Amino acid sequence: MEFSIFEQFKELVAAGNGLIWGSLLIYLLIGAGLYFTVITRGIQFRYFGHMFKLMRHSRSASGISSFQALSTSLAARVGTGNLAGVAVAISLGGPGAIFWMWMTALVGMSTSFVESTLAQAYKTDHGDGTFRGGPARYIAQGLGQRWLAALFSICLIIAFGLAFNSVQSNSIAQAMEQAFALPPWVAGVALVVAVTPIIFGGLKSIARVAELIVPMMAAIYLLLAIVVVLLNISELPAVITTIFKSAFGFNQAAGGAVGYAISQAIMNGIKRGLFSNEAGMGSAPNAAATAYTHPNHPATQGFIQMLGVFFDTLVICTATAAIVIMAGPGVFAGNEANGIQLTQIALSKQVGDWASIFVAVAILLFAFTSVIANYSYGETNVEHLVGSRFAPGAILIYRLAVLAMVIIGAVANLGVVWSFADLSMGMMALINLVAILLLSPVAFTLFRDYERQIKDGLDPTFDPQRFPRLSHRVDPDAWPSSRTDNT
Template identity: 55%
Template sequence: MIDLINFINNVLWRSVLIYLLLGTGIYFTLRTRFIQIRHFRHMFSLLKNSTKSDSAGISSFQALCTSLAARVGSGNLTGVAIALTAGGPGAIFWMWVVALIGMATSFIESTLAQLYKTKDDQGNYRGGPAYYMEKGLGMRWMGVLFSIFLLIAFGLVFNALQANSIAMASAVAFNFDPLYVVIALTLLSGLVIFGGIRSIARVAEKVVPLMATIYLLLAFWIIGHNITQMPAILALIVKSAFGLQEAAAGAMGYGIAQAMTQGIQRGLFSNEAGMGSAPNVAASATPYPPHPASQGYMQMFGVFIDTIVICSATAAIILASGALEQSAGNISGIDLTQRAMAYALGSWGPAFIAVAIFFFAFTSIIANYAYAENNLIFLERNHPTGLMLFRCVALSMVMYGSLADLPVVWKMADIAMALMAITNLTAILLLSGVALKVAKDYNYQRTLGKIPSFDASRFPELAPQLEPGIWENNKPH
């Protein structure tokens, strides 16, 4: 079974997705004329009015925090460590690359999600890749396929993965029985997810900024105490990314392949750009300015925070500590991150990481569920019994995660993630003309000094595809 999982994983990542992901990101970067660089400051400016919302949607800030809750999880602590042990320091460089070009991809997919959003039976905004596949492409079958992949990945596998990281971290730091830790986690998660998307958004809005700020402050403190090592660490990352460290040993090609594969895999798992996950919550927002492209910018900002800021901080801590060399391949995952913290902070380092990953993974679990619920509603049209049953299954996977073998869980997550990404990237490439036209409209209004608003009447060719009542009477307040 493990051999089959490894074979499928290698085919998807080394022969298909690595080229599709990078190619799509480069294509959107060029077509948007490097939007992630040209409009970098604009992403920050949108935070000023991001707390506005209405009765149908959550605020843009809540949507950003919910997507960050899913992004900022075990991938930032465990995933970075796995990338370093399996791909070497060069994997971090490729994580940066996939994040930078992925910012453009994230802009496109979240803009499309906002454009094609609908309202559910309770009057709440719903949308995402499955919806733009159905409405924009007229391919409901493609949306169904994507929804199934997402339900497996985010509703099941990823929740087991987050629970696995919590259980391991607690065992290392406090010698807790993993089962008891995950029972507590399951109960806590259940209290939130049974409240639906608004409950999840409220929790994410409060917890995510706090936990990210505390983690970054500590990381910057550690980096500051090792500031003299940072130039050498940066040089090591770049050299390893292109196999220069391995060239003398005659393993240059293998070194580059490992660094690229691990960096792109772990980078995509962490920032989720192009995977089609974040657009599910981006569509639930009431955007301000009231234009689909504003959510594209907000979610592009999320990719930057996740990988360029938080993952880089974790990598710097591990590389500065010397834990990677001293482990000699004997430890990986959260053990390596905790050992690195112990070198920097002493005996309370592993405890801090255990607490941090508990909150990181907890918020990821509830955000992952929000994505899954959105796609279950796409399939079932608000079927109450199906929704209740799925919540129970999702929580049972959290319990399973405490007992699962980490490498097998990661491989399963990679496969589910790859299938989701392939389906979503195909859709957004087919709809790229629409997204670019909407983005052009947004920025044209900005050049005129206006607060952008989306007027569907300016896009008569889209009228049959858009949900009636969503984009009418849509003026800034």
């Protein structure tokens, strides 16, 4: 009976993924990104340098700074999706999946701008020197749809607090087993011990840890990827050619095989790309809303979060793709391993057996920070869902549930974990994309306001009183200018 129920659950998850990913989300995701790109006249390209300029002042704020908010969102983004997810995408969709991951990131940068700008505009003062916000907040305040905001919060809590954290734990356990023959349950227990004091320390504690670990771990991993590329520099043109040919089915025989190969590359590239960079999913806005921005304008965090999408997919995921593809089709096409173990095998082939240990440590850091960042997203939505009165008890229950899922994820079947994560992520993204499309005129207005002030040589500031659609919907404690008497 138990086996039958488990099989039925897998079939239900597979059917849900087929509906959401095959019929709805891919078209909505790419369509929304293209729409935002066109309306903003290619904001991710025109303001590419401006994103880096804003980072110079991103650590000067009180409370949670823009850099800490970016580090928190990168902590969630940079994890198994960059190491295990890229390997899965190549294994299932071929090297061409990487091309579609790139496309997802490029159009997703504009999507990230819109959702993060909205999160800043509708953020609320938490009363402890921090802000809260995200899709649940802008759906409730901006659209006035509190039931939809509640549904989003439930999906996010399930997706990030439970499903995604089990994915991170699963990858850590696999990597440790591959490198050190460590039983998966031991890795799960160790992760719980490390995570517990940080998540019980609250959002400021999480932001501080992310700020310290994320830049360091990313730099070290990129350095190793560069070494691999330099060792195989003569193969680099062939690797790039392989990615583009595979993306459009040129490496397959004519006929049905071409269509199937292209569809697999697109499906796996976009799914893994969204899982990695999270643009449009509605996760990063929860971090974006916590920041004190400089300049003091909602669009500031929109620009900075665009940089997060670029760095996650076009830099770190590309590094992993180079490692895996340069190992040769005998590794990724032979399906010798799943997820993180495939990356370990590919890197070991390039630089030696010690690479398996390096990847195990890298995924430990990547996934560890993802767990605490994923937790922080859920905490914000738990509080939104139950209200401040019941928040302390509900957050305690949520914390215990997160720790339980870390243990369960360490010993769970990878395929089931990934499938459930895909389904929960898809439901979240579907709600968020509809919401930001409906609220996009607000984001476009804020962008034009920011752009106008930049062109006038001003340091952009946000005064909600200038925007009738916002003046009575923003939190006056989060944006004090809304209380300014303009008479």
